[in-house]
Amino acid sequence: MDCIFCKITGKEIPADILFEDDSLMVFKDIHPSAPVHDLIVPKEHIASIASLQGNHRDLLAHMIYTAKDTAEKLGLKGYKLVFNVGREGGQVIDHLHLHMLGGWNPIKQKKEIDAMPHPRLDK
Ligand code: 5GP
């Protein structure tokens, strides 16, 4: 199957791997949308949240606990966990993955937002 995440979890193509066990892998997103942007990816090819079966409950819990453990190891105090589901939900890679995004500095971010000029609504 021509699936990029199957190739990464199968070590056919490289990735910046942070953690791996029998059922999943954590690697850095190649185009990060945050200072820390990692992907928690099961080794089993599952297309998306929408195609989960009843026997995937433990795997899903394991993905979320792995995200929590990874965040703790990286010293993240806060983070976002995101599943994009389907094209309409922003999913581009049809192999289930959990995005973990974090590493922002909320004080710096607020200063940057406050300094941004709001666009005018001139007619
Ligand atoms: P989606 O939009 O499907 O939820 O997210 C897919 C994510 O995979 C994107 O954030 C994208 O940057 C990342 N990605 C796509 N191709 C690769 C790749 O070859 N290696 C890595 N490490 N990340 C990838």
Ligand code: ZN
């Ligand atoms: Zn796959």
